[in-house]
Amino acid sequence: MECVVAVDVGGTFMKGGLVRDGAILYAERRPTPRAEGPAAVIAAISAFVADLAAPRGGLRPTAVGLAVPGLVTPTHAVFSSAFGWRDVPAAAFTDVSLPVVLGHDVRSAGAAELAYGAARAEPNVLYLPIGTGIAAALALDGALYGGAAGWAGQIGHVPVHPDGLPCPCGQRGCLAAYASASSIAARCGESSAEAVLSRTDEVARRVWDEAVEALALALATATLLLDPALVVIGGGLAQAGEALVGPLRTRLAARLAFRRPPRVEVSALGPQAGLLGAALLAATALDTTA
Helix, strand or coil: CCEEEEEEEEECEEEEEEEEEEEEEEEEEEEEHHHHHHHHHHHHHHHHHHHHHEEECEEEEEEEEEECCCEECCCCEECCCCCCEEEEEEHHHHCCCEEEEEEEEEHHHHHHHHCCCEEECCEEEEEEECCCCCCEEEEEEEEEEEEECCCCCHHHHHHHCCCCCCCCCCCCCHHHHHHHHHHHHHHHCCCCCCHHHHCCCCHHHHHHHHHHHHHHHHHHHHHHHCCEEEEECCHHHHHHHHHHHHHHHHHHHCCEEEEECCEEEEECCCCHHHHHHHHHHHHHHHHHHH
C-alpha cells in the first residue's frame, strides 16, 4: 500500500509516521536533541526519516513531508531561532531516494485543521498552537497566508508587555515569554505546564493568569487586524481544555469593546495536526512529480 512519510519537528519532540489520505497508519515519537546543536537535530531528523522510509508491513512510502519551525521554503530551512540553523537544504535532512518537501510547522498544522479538523467549515481562521513556543497560521478565504517572505504568523513575538520579560528571540515582553508552555513551566520552576495547572498556590495562579491575559491581548490585536471568525487553539497547552479556553474567551471579549469576539475552540486534531500537515506537504510532492 502506498503512503507518505510525515515528520513534524518540535522543540521537544519529533512526531513521525506513515500516512495515507489523512489516516495515520503508523506513528512514533522521538526526542529532539535541541541542546546538542543544529547538526545533531538535522542528523536525528535524517535518521528518523530513514527509519520511517524503510519497508514496513506492506507499506510503501512514496514521498516525504517535513514540517519544521522558522523561515521555510519548499527546498530550504532558511532560519530557525529554535534550532540555530541557517539555509539548510531539504537534501540535508535525509538521503532517502524519495521526493522531499519542507514546510513551516505551524502553517502545515493549520492546513491539516482546514482539511480535517475544527476549521473545515470556516474559511477565515487563526490557528494558534501553544507548545515550546507560540506561532500562528492564518487562513484567509480558505487559503493559508505566509506573507511576503514567509514570516507571517510570528504572533509569539508580538510584544504584549513592552519592556517586560526577556524572550530568547532578543526582544522583551513577547507573548511567548508569558504564555508558551515552556515559559509557564519555567516561571514556576516546573518541568511542564501541566504541573503548573495542578498546583493551587499563589505563584502558579499568578503565572497562569498572566499567560491567559497575554493571550487575550495578542488575540485582541489579531482579531482587530485580521477579523478571523474562528480561533483554534492547538499544541500541548490545548490539552488544558476549558481551563484555558474558558477564561480566554471571557478575557478576549472584554478586550473587544465594540465588536463580538471570534469563536475560540480547541483543536479537533490535537497533537496529530502537525503530523497530518506534514503528510499534506508530501502529497504536494506527488502532485508536482506526477
